[in-house]
Amino acid sequence: MRTVLNKVFRRIVDLVRYSNRDIQQDKKNVFIDIDAKILVRRIKELFIIFELSGYAVFFRARFNRLTISVAGILASYRNVSLTWREPTRHKYSILCTNKNLKSWHNRVNIQKNIHLTFDYSPKLKLDSTNFALPFLMHTQIYTQYHDDKKLSFYRKLTKIIKILFAGNWSKVYHNATICNICSMLSRYEIIKYIISENLAKIVHSEEEFDLLLSGEYSNLFVLIDTSSMRINQQRWLEVISYAEFLLSPPGVTMPLSANAIEAMAVGTIPIINYSQWFLPPFKHNVNCLTFNSLVGLKETIKQALEMGGQRITNLRNKVIEHYDDKLNLNKSLQRIVSCPDKHVHLHMWSENPDYIRKAMGYQQD
Numbered sequence: 001m002r003t004v005l006n007k008v009f010r011r012i013v014d015l016v017r018y019s020n021r022d023i024q025q026d027k028k029n030v031f032i033d034i035d036a037k038i039l040v041r042r043i044k045e046l047f048i049i050f051e052l053s054g055y056a057v058f059f060r061a062r063f064n065r066l067t068i069s070v071a072g073i074l075a076s077y078r079n080v081s082l083t084w085r086e087p088t089r090h091k092y093s094i095l096c097t098n099k100n101l102k103s104w105h106n107r108v109n110i111q112k113n114i115h116l117t118f119d120y121s122p123k124l125k126l127d128s129t130n131f132a133l134p135f136l137m138h139t140q141i142y143t144q145y146h147d148d149k150k151l152s153f154y155r156k157l158t159k160i161i162k163i164l165f166a167g168n169w170s171k172v173y174h175n176a177t178i179c180n181i182c183s184m185l186s187r188y189e190i191i192k193y194i195i196s197e198n199l200a201k202i203v204h205s206e207e208e209f210d211l212l213l214s215g216e217y218s219n220l221f222v223l224i225d226t227s228s229m230r231i232n233q234q235r236w237l238e239v240i241s242y243a244e245f246l247l248s249p250p251g252v253t254m255p256l257s258a259n260a261i262e263a264m265a266v267g268t269i270p271i272i273n274y275s276q277w278f279l280p281p282f283k284h285n286v287n288c289l290t291f292n293s294l295v296g297l298k299e300t301i302k303q304a305l306e307m308g309g310q311r312i313t314n315l316r317n318k319v320i321e322h323y324d325d326k327l328n329l330n331k332s333l334q335r336i337v338s339c340p341d342k343h344v345h346l347h348m349w350s351e352n353p354d355y356i357r358k359a360m361g362y363q364q365d
Contacts, residue, residue: 013060014071021054021074021081030094031087031110032061036118038350040069040078044139044285045075045348050141055093055191058083076143093206094337096346107165113343114336115122118350121359122276132279133348134332137262140233146238154241155320156264160213163221163271163304164243165191165200167259178250181356184272187257193294194223199301201339202229213242221247221301241266244312245289245304248272253351260288267316270301280326285319 030050033045043059043066050057061067061082074080091109098116126132128328141147148152167187170302172187194200209229212218224231231239240246240263248260249268256277260270264287269291275282284290289304296332305349307315325331335345349357 009069011071014074015068015082017062018071018074018080019082019084021079023079025321027095029056029058031058031083031092033086033097033099034066034116035062035096036116037352038066038118040066040073041139042118042348042350043070044073044135044143045136047080047134048139049133049329049333051077051079052148053330058079058087058092060086095128110335111342115343115345116348117345118348118355119359120347120349122279122281123359124279124346124347125360126279129339130341130347131332131336131344132256134327134329135256135261135278135349136258136329137265138233138236138242138258139327141237141262144289145234147278148265150237151318154237157238157241159244160215160217161222161244162219162244163200163245163247163301164224164240165194165222165247166224166226166239167249167257168226169249173250173252175252175318175354177253177254177356181353181360181362182250182255184250184255185297187251188271189294190247190249190297191223193297194221194301197298199298219305237262237266240268243268244316245269245271250274254349256349257359258323261323261327264319265326267320269315269319270279271304273297282322285315287315287322
């Protein structure tokens with residue numbers, strides 16, 4: 001009981017501390033108003049994109065679970081404030097909301113209206129006024145460790161391992177969202193198959209892995225046993241930088257993995273089974289390696305292990321080029337802001353099963 005009360009008290013303190021926060025008012029600013037049932041991670045991503053691009057962020061607070069969750073993360077953001085009122089006279093650079101834009105007509109001086117819809121899928125048709133939110137690396141990389149500022153350094157590290165997998169793969173990854181709605185192999189199926197076919201060298205301890213990294217180049221597929229060791233998030237980008245390829249299977253509630261984005265950021269080539277889920281889609285043998293079946297996975301691993309020289313260099317250069325052009329957060333937001341139309345649509349992913357079914361074209365019961 002005391003633990004629950006302490007948690008409630010901390011959240012109340014957070015709500016007070018971060019309401020009408022003294023942030024840099026002279027900055028470009030954005031007013032975010034969201035009333036959808038989404039995870040706070042989606043809010044984190046919006047905060048990161050706008051804050052990294054130099055915006056002061058005002059989040060419309062309400063007495064609900066989402067606002068309480070948002071208050072609990074604001075210590076990681078310097079220029080984000082809760083605000084309990086809808087804007088009236090204040091001039092905002094951007095309004096970002098999932099609500100009907102007509103409800104805001106002539107109520108406030110807004111330079112750009114971004115209408116959020118949680119319907120990201122490969123079926124999306126993007127045009128001059130419809131944009132997809134770029135997928136981010138793990139949010140801690142930006143807010144806690146600031147490793148997004150060290151990408152040039154990581155790209156220069158010497159490659160030690162041919163193929164690496166270092167993520168979790170418990171049975172929770174094998175679920176209806178991935179297997180049925182999105183119709184793809186789950187992470188659990190993929191790693192279970194790799195182990196059953198003896199396709200990888202399994203590393204069980206940090207000492208064993210560090211010994212591997214300190215040695216000569218290893219033309220192996222290395223799979224880290226995360227039941228006995230974990231790669232700390234603070235060290236994650238460095239570790240995957242040592243690999244030529246990173247196997248990046250789907251996540252738990254989304255068919256993409258942030259690991260693929262992290263790999264591209266540091267110049268490591270992702271091996272994936274969801275290339276069509278990126279907009280624009282990734283291309284096999286251009287900026288990734290792909291597979292669609294377990295047999296195809298085995299062939300792709302063989303292809304990666306046999307690849308060398310200039311072909312890997314060319315692939316790596318294309319990976320970096322794609323990241324810097326299509327996944328760079330500043331450039332992505334600038335494309336949205338510079339659109340001549342005042343009203344634009346930004347499509348985001350949501351883990352809500354109802355949103356996913358709708359985005360994938362399933363009929364609602």
